[in-house]
Every structure is written in structure tokens, then in C-alpha cells.
Amino acid sequence: MAALALAGALFGSTVWANPHDWQLSMPRGVTPISHQVHGLYLASFWVCVGIGIVVFGAMIYAMVRFRKSKGAVAEKWSHSTKLELIWTIVPVLILIGLAWPATRVLAHMEDTTGSQMTVKVTGFQWKWRYDYVDYNGKAIEHVGFMSRLAHNSDKTRQLDSGLDPYKVKAADGENDYLLNVDHPLVVPVGVKIRFAVTGGDVIHSWWVPQLGWKMDAIPGIVNMAWAKIDKPGIYRGQCAELCGQDHGFMPIVVKAVPKAQFDKWLAAKEQAGKAAAAPQTASASMGAASATQG
Template sequence: MKNFVIRLWFLADLMLIGFAAPAISAEPKLNMTQGVTEISGRVYELHMLIFYICCAIAVVVFGAIFFSIVRHRKSRGAVAASFHESTKIEILWTLIPIVILILMAIPATKTLIAMEDTSQSDLTVQITGSQWKWHYRYFDQDVAFFSLLTTSQQQIQGVDEKGEHYLLEVDQPLVLPAHRKVRFLLTSDDVIHSWWVPDFAVKKDAIPGFINEAWTRVDKPGIYRGQCAELCGRAHGFMPVVVQVLEPEAFDTWLTDKKNALAEEAASAQSALSQTLSLEALMRQGEAVYLDRCAVCHQPTGVGIPGAFPAIKGSPVATGALELHLDTVLNGRAGTAMQAFANQLTEQEIAAVVTYQRNAWGNNTNDAVQAADVNAYKQRLEAVKEGQ
């Protein structure tokens, strides 16, 4: 009997340690992050309140169970009661959980209502998910850009040592102002994605054909990281979110500089239409574009993934008619993961990557596609659409 009691106390100690560990541990991995926004703080407090309620319920329930086992054991001559039901007890154990649920629902409802209140925002950003990148557009600011993973293929393949922010680093983070309410409008170009930044307590699905809303107000400048939280395809793990929060004055400066940089990029893309590059120059630029945009599906060696993504090496698209190749890159392929890159890449970048695909891995077509060729093809497509 002594051993039996010792085992019961041992199990009780393990349960209490398990319940208390997340609350007392200094390691953030063992508990929900408190975040850096008012909403994230409220979510954390709600989480802890319900956690403590659950702990109290567990102590009462398991305490009653262990007490009954020890106090009314057979060796002490305990005899089972002869009654079969008790209306008072049944009413009591029905009313108590209802009251507890109501007490939990009140703060939960208030927090949920606050999380959905996107009114009176100072800035609106449209977030569009596509396999596998994010596109950000600032309303009324003429600023829009894609945010791409920058972790190298060498790290992903295990050749190089993984960096501090492995798979959580991008070329262009979303930049937001501190102390201002920012509304997010979320949608998708292809499949369901989910934009998630734990420090903001923002996790909202991006669904094709629908627009979901969320918001945040960050009072602490810094860099915050998240990722797509929806299983959106093979490269789901390569779709990070990075948000840089600046003081309002610094944000305004960044916004002006970004507008100027985008205007310069547009002017450069326009001037590229009159340039003629050598095959070697196109191949160098095309390889860089390919590794950034195409290699995740078609692989750096161009062999693709059998059954999922077709090979470019020796493919009829890359070795056949140039117009078919341009159409595939520009407009994508319906019903597949092949995206339309017409609005993602400049004419010069498309010309370079098509040239690279048509000459790499032994394809050797010797075609040197120029930006003017891509622009001419796009104009022909627009003329056909207008004619229809």
C-alpha cells in the first residue's frame, strides 16, 4: 500500500510540474510569445488566464480522484455507496462548467472583437500570397514589390552552414511605421496561404478570390519574422515574412526613397528595351534570375522533380518555338504551379532567364533573347486581346 501511495504522489508531482513549467520558465519556446503590440499582449493575457483556469480545474478534479482512491480504498474497508443518482450533484456539475465557460468567453469575445476592428487605420497594405513569395502594395502610395527568400541554395542543400535566420530572411521586408495603425488586406494569386507574424498576434489566411482583413499597431521599432502558416505546396517552408518597423519619420523617408527607387527601376527597364546584350551577359543575368525564381521547382540543374515539376533540360518548351517559351514564362500554365511572371519580372529579366533556359544544361539553342523581343511579344498578345 505504501508503494501505491508513493506512486500516486509521484504522478501528481509530474502533472503539477507539467502544468507549471510553461508559466514559470524563462524560455519563450515553452510558452506563447507576449509580442510587441497591444493586441498580442491581450492575447497573451487571455491565454494565461485560461491556462490558470485549466490548472485550477485539473488540481480540483485530480485532487478529488486521488483523495477518493486513497481515502476509500478497499484495504480500509470502504464500501461503495448504494445510490445510483443525485439530482443536486448533476445540476451542480452542469452549472459550474457553464459558469466557467461564460467567465472565459467574456474576455475572449472582447479580445476577438478588438482583433477584427480595422477601422480608423493610418495606412493600408495589400498582401498577396503566391507560390512562394509575398507581394506588398501600399495603398495610395504607388509602392509595390515582391518579398523573396534570400537563404542560399547552398544552405538549403546543407553544403554551407545555416545562418542565424535560416529560411527567415528576405530581399525586401515589409516596412511599417511605429505608433500607427496599419490595416492589412490579404488575398492570394493561386492557393491558400496564411500570413503569420507571432509578435503581432496576426495570422490571417490569404484565399484566392477573397479579401481578408487584419491590423496591427507596433510601438517598438525592430525587425520581426514570421512565415506562411498554411501548407501551400512543396516550397511552403521557403515563404518567410519579415517586417521592419521604423519610427514614423524614418518610415516617411523610406517611403520617399522607395518611390524614387521604383521610378528609377521603371526608367531602367524602359531603357533596356533599346539595348542589345551579348549571349554571355544574358546568360549571367539569366542564371541569377533562374536561381532566385525558378530553381525551387525546376531545381538548379534544370531536371525538375518527376511527377511534380517538369524538367527544363531538354524540354520541348526550352528547345522548341521561342513564342511558346515566352508565353509559358509570361502567362504561366493554368492548372499547374507555373506562375505568370509578366508582372513579376522586367522584360530584361524575362529575356535573360529565357535565354539561360534555352542554352543551359545542354539545350544549346544559341538563342539570345533581348528585352525588345519580350516587349514585342507582349504587345502582340495585347493586340490579340483587344481584337477579341
């Protein structure tokens, strides 16, 4: 079924990016897209439940009501046009009923028009790079960084480290072994963000379940997606494409903060980036002048 296939494609991993005790089913997420995907998932689930009740109910009834010990004799007929029409038409109607909203959601996922911010995401073996491209119609310069597995997790995961993974914890005491990074992606709440996702070496896949989608990071190709996060928080993800030896050690952390807080963070980052770029620009200018004089 179309909606079930969509849900499976988006959330079919055997391991959640940020698991919780007694976690079952798909998370509802924190974006409009994730809410729509969750609705499709529930619709598909209950359709499957209904089909299961009908099929297994009929099977159990037939096994009990027409068992051999009660003298039941099998019918001799082998064809019923009416029955075959019913079990052909009904599934087709179910598929159409699920495919229509699923197609609309897929189209909505691709619609990045009206985005207020653009972030370029580049996958590398085995880390992520984030470059802030524009925000509210203005280009952003000198704001970009690599995001790697947090040092305490990286140190613990080494063979013969002798360190206990259960002792790798965040400030709130929660175990975040292999789930945390040194520099999270910071984004504002309530802003439609366009993500331009690509790869720097091999194919990766940028996946944060709470955002409602995952996107392949393919070298030479830029794939687009968008998200508008509902509320502040830390949202974790993973690379969802087997990309080499350390594929399991390149987590994703998105830190969503109020817009005012993000504006201050971005201004500080821009100022620091320009200050760092100034000596390089000056050196390049001096070098060019020397070459001209020579």
C-alpha cells in the first residue's frame, strides 16, 4: 500500500536514532510533514488491522465451524466470479484510498517554496558539514562547521579502551553514547528551513526521525527537503545509508531554539567567522600585490 510503503521508506530502520524505554511505533514528530506522515502511518495500520480481523476471523471461523470432526465435507466448486470480483475490487479501492493522500504528502515534502532559511548539509566519511546559506532573504557568510561524534563517545568506542559506554552521559544524566556530537546543527523554531543535502565522497543519508523524512546525500547531486520545527528541543538522528567502516559513528543532532536566541547565536557566529577570515584575506591580498610587483 502506498502510505505503508511511504512509512516504511521513511522509518524502516531497525534502530531508532534516539530510542526510549518502551518505545513502540512511529514518533509523531515536531514538523508539519512528520504529523502528516504519522497520520498516513496510523491510517495504514488500522487498515491492516481491519484486514487482519476479517482474514483471520474467517479462517478461524471456518476451522472451527467446518472441521472434519463435526462431519464437514469439502465443497466441490472451484470458482466464484462474484467472490473474485469482491476480493479484487475491494483491495483496489483500499489502495486508491491510501495512495491519494500519500501522493499529496510526497508532493508537499518536495515543495520548498517560501523557505525563510537555507542550510547546506554535506555528508563525509564519517561526519557531517553544515553551511548556513541564507536567512530571511539575506546571504550568510562564514558560518559553517563540521559535526563529528562527541569526543567521549569516540574515545569510549575504541577497541580495548576499557571505558564503560553506560557511563557516557549528557548533562541531564541521560546516556548519550554514540548519540551526541561536538557541534550540533542549531536552527530556529517556527521558521521554514530548506535543507540542501549532498555528499562529499560516497552516498550518505541524513535522517532525523522527528523531522518526518530522510534524504540521500549523493556526491554531485543536491537533494532538497524542508522542515518547520514546532517546538524547541534536541532532535537526534543517524546516517541511514551504509557508507563505510564508521557508518555507525556519525550521529546527527539538531538543536532547535527560539528565534530570538537563534538570531543572537547566528550574529555571534558571523562575527567570529568574519574575524577568522580577515587575516586570510589580508594575506591573500599581500601575496597578490607581491606577485604583481615581482
